[in-house]
């Protein structure tokens with residue numbers, strides 16, 4: 001009997017089998033959760049439908065978080081399949097390409113800032129708010145994915161770092177707003193992983209190599225490792241944890257790199 005048996009969890013952000021959300025879905029499925037999925041863009045409906053089928057699910061809903069109407073409709077549609085929701089996984093991030101490469105100020109614009117914060121930060125509390133009617137009174141858990149660039153300067157992460165800082169603050173404000181309703185809100189700060197969101201990032205392989213050399217565990221993390229911690233955070237085993245950002249990064253964020261003798 002898995003520790004998520006009987007739990008119903010909506011997973012956003014599965015785009016490929018390298019997605020962090022794919023690792024999260026697999027871990028939650030292994031622990032007995034019943035899953036539903038969202039996708040962006042009709043062209044991905046079938047692909048996400050195949051991923052859903054892999055995890056015994058037929059619930060696949062369109063949801064481009066740039067539109068409040070799509071967030072509302074996704075939860076209205078979900079309510080036709082399930083009379084309640086126990087978990088929400090927010091695994092969504094985007095900024096215009098010029099905002100996550102090169103000089104911070106060169107890539108800074110009002111529009112790029114707006115898009116990065118809209119898609120990568122606003123969408124988490126927005127989805128939690130829309131999920132509330134289905135999550136009320138079930139001791140549920142909402143979870144988002146963040147990155148070290150929120151807390152410290154990671155070269156090139158730039159405007160995404162500002163959006164992730166806002167996202168991490170939203171974890172604390174959501175925990176405070178949802179706690180009295182019995183719902184927990186947390187984040188996982190994952191180490192760099194070669195996903196589609198990471199493809200096209202300049203020198204990403206250099207980042208992976210640097211982590212491998214400096215992280216206490218002397219290696220990078222996998223979507224399975226992030227998935228297992230996510231499954232734990234979504235479960236009643238983490239009933240006492242809310243408003244927390246947990247690093248799943250082989251310990252990298254705990255070390256000032258390059259200081260060893």
Ligand SMILES: NC(=O)c1ccc[n+]([C@@H]2O[C@H](COP(=O)([O-])OP(=O)(O)OC[C@H]3O[C@@H](n4cnc5c(N)ncnc54)[C@H](O)[C@@H]3O)[C@@H](O)[C@H]2O)c1
Pocket residue numbers: 012013014015016018019020021039040063064065066090091092093094119145146147148189190191192193194195196197198
């Ligand atoms: N890969 C890494 O190194 C890393 C490290 C730490 C945190 N993260 C975070 O993990 C999360 C998942 O990214 P990933 O690395 O699995 O890459 P990914 O490309 O597999 O997933 C990103 C997801 O964001 C979704 N998305 C983008 N714009 C959207 C929109 N308007 N509406 C709804 N969904 C939208 C995409 O559809 C995709 O499923 C992101 O928040 C990312 O910032 C990634």
Ligand SMILES: Cc1c(CN(C)C(=O)CCc2cnc3c(c2)CCC(=O)N3)oc2ccccc12
Pocket residue numbers: 093094095096097100101147154155156157160191192193196197198199200201207
């Ligand atoms: C790690 C790391 C990542 C992975 N990560 C934590 C991320 O959060 C990636 C998020 C992301 C957001 N927006 C876009 C893209 C990726 C690529 C495609 C696109 O057009 N826009 O991205 C970096 C960018 C610069 C430096 C390090 C990193």
